[in-house]
Amino acid sequence: MASGLPHLIERTTAQFEKNFGCTPTLLAAAPGRVNLIGEHIDYCDGFVLPCALPLYTLIAAAPAAEDHLITLDAGKKFPRTTIDLREPVNPGEPFWANYLKGVLASFLEFDSPRPLGFNAQISTNIPLGAGLSSSAALEVAFATLLEQITGHILTKKEKALLAQKAEHDFAGMPCGIMDQFASAYGEEGHLVLIDCKAEEASLISFERNDLDLVICNSMVSHSLADGEYAKRRADAEEALRRSGQTSWRDLSLADLPKLEKACPERIYHRARHIITESKRVIDATKALKDDDFLAFGQFMYRSHSSLRDDYEVSCPELDLLVDLAKEAGPAGGVLGSRMTGGGFGGSTITLCHSSHTRQFIAHLSSRYMEETGHKPDIIVAKPARGAHLV
Known part of the structure; x- marks a missing residue:
């Protein structure tokens, strides 16, 4: 898929000029992400393997009067808001602005020049509610903008952690570090392997012209702040407490029989997902480095099964999309598929031979429409560049 960033720049600049009567002096972009494997373990000291997508949130800005x-x-869909820098910055209404207020609050604590007033126009081509981290892109783009306005330049790690803190403190979402790290660290032709315990990222080459990432939006929207995500995180914390360890990194497959005895059934299932998913990421990354994409695809399928059965974050629409990918199979160019993102709706990701992508999309679209009455929104992508000034 070609990047839609040039069109987004043109559209956002025109809207800025219409709304504020001048040309923007700064443009900051940050991408959404898709996770190939390693779900719901970024808050459990696990490893995850996302990449940045060629879908961006763009912020155009210029000094205010x-x-x-x-x-x-x-x-039009979001109420305009004004922040008075003479007042404390606190979360409030409209809710969408809390992601930005949280980032601003951290910048105001730095021992560097405070930002002066500015006008900002925000646009995105990341589908909202599709599990592709539109909120992280918004936070990271705003942090990239504020770096230039204040002169306080962050490392990629500092930027990602600051954005995560904003989501925790101002949006009430206890997310892990994956989304913000992928948006900050992403590079064209590379996946981002994130060690969520050490909070470090490394790039894994994925410069493959013969393979596509096919992201299919189920068109089932979700809101993770409504409690289900927090419940899964609480279950994970309860499982770790019952294990007697202080980090999931200290647990392995050998500990599962002990955990089964120590935990209620639901809590044990959560623990089983976390432990097996962590191992799957390591094994899948090795398969990727060995160019064994068929094995990598099998790890994707197993990941989905675990998310469906043990972590219970899938839904019938996501399961159907994965089943349709399996139905196409290697003969139809499909190597593997799974739900991606927090779940309860959102998207699937499928690894597909480029020579079969068009045929697979036609199969997926028609069959999904037949079964659900919904037309899926499908994106074909390669790993893209992370946050940057335009």
Whole structure:
């Protein structure tokens, strides 16, 4: 898929000029992400393997007439909001602005020049509610913008952790580090292997012209802040407490029989997913480095089964999309498929031979429409560049 960033720049710049009567002086972009394997373990000291997508949130900005006011406009669907820099920055309404307020609050704590007032126009081509981390892209793009406005330049790790903190403290979402790290560290032609215990990232080459990442939006929206994500995180914490360890990194497959005795059934199933998924990421990464993409695809299928049965974060629509990918199989160019993102709706990711991608999309679209009455939104992608100034 070709990047839609040039069109997004043109559209956002035009909207800025219409709304604020001048040309923007800064443009900051940050991508969404898709996770190939390693779900719901970024808050459990696990390893995860996402990549940045060629889908971006873009923020255009220019100084405001009043140096104490920040005006944020994100289009007709979102109420415009103004932040008064003379007042404490706290979460509130409209809710969408809390992701930005949380980032701003951290910058205001730095021992560096405070930002002066500015106007900002925000646009995105990341589908909202599709499990592709539109919120992380918004946070990381705003942090990239504020770096230039304040002169306080962050490392990629600092930027990702600051964005995660904003989501925790201002949006009430206890997310792990994966989404923000993928948006900050992403590079074209590379996956991002993240060690969530050490909070370190390394790039894994994926410069494959013969393979596509096919992301299929089930068109079932989700809101992870409504409690289900937090419940899974609480279950994970309860399982770790019952294990007697302080880190999931200290547990392995050999500990599962002991955990089965120590935990109620639901809590044991959560633990089984976390432990087996962590191992799957390591094994899948090795398969990737060995160019064994058929083995990698099998790890994707097993990951989905675990998310469906043990972590219970899938849904009938996601299961159907994965089953349709299996139905196409290697003969139809499909190597593997799984749900991606927090679950409860959202998207699947399928690894497909490029020579069969068009045929697979036609199969997926028609069969999904027949079964659900919904037309899926399908994106074909390669790993893309992370956050940057335009």
